[in-house]
Amino acid sequence: MRDLKAHFGSNVSEGVSEVIGNLVIASTIILITIISTSVAMNFMEIQAAQAEFEGIKDSMLILADIIEEVGSRVYSSGYVKFNCRYGRVDFLKDDTHIEVFLNSSKIVDVYTSSLRYTCGVRFSVSEEYVRGEGSGIFMDEFSHLVTVKLASTSGFPSIILRGGCVRVVDKGELYLRSRGFNVTVYELVLVRVKVGLTVGSDSINVKAYGKGVTLNTLFIEKPSSIELFIDGLKVDCKSITAPAVLNVAIVEVEISTV
Structure with a gap:
């Protein structure tokens, strides 16, 4: 009798152990499957987000070209489509302060x-x-x-389109009858981007519209320096010869959604 009980007790123990072993194996397989699926989905999401990032970068480059193009042709316009699923587009209104000084005299403040x-x-x-x-x-x-610019915003990848540059070009010499001598003509140009009406999210069309050019002409009698300040910080300085005429052109372009 004892041998019988021992026999059945041994079989029961082996059966329980086998069931537990199978459950452990099944649970492990399920856990590995879940982890693998999660990793695969995360990898696919990153790939899709990177593809969108590259697409938005191309759209930003096209929009930058359009902004400079319409800026040179008043009342002209163009637009670019942004398809956003994994990110968003923000219009940062008047976020950059640009000041230009000529021999300590402020000639641009926008x-x-x-x-x-x-x-x-x-x-x-x-x-x-x-x-x-x-x-x-x-x-x-x-x-x-x-x-x-490609950058990082709070740890997330970002792309920033910005107008913070000044172009100063020597356009050659000009004879001034009123002065009786030749002067060098310089052209100073910067693009001021303004924000118009913006609505919508996800897929949006961003329009650039040339609003006009503000022109100011200055006569320079002595060798001078042009200084650029961004948000109160001096970022660059260039010298120009004299006598000279400096044409200061501020090109205004409005961006909005359509």
């Missing part, structure tokens, strides 16, 4: 706006300018006045 896309999925991005070289005074007539 606020300009920016456009920023922020992705809602975290992934690494190199902080660099993909258009332009940052804020500064550039003496090249082909230099960009609107920059596009």
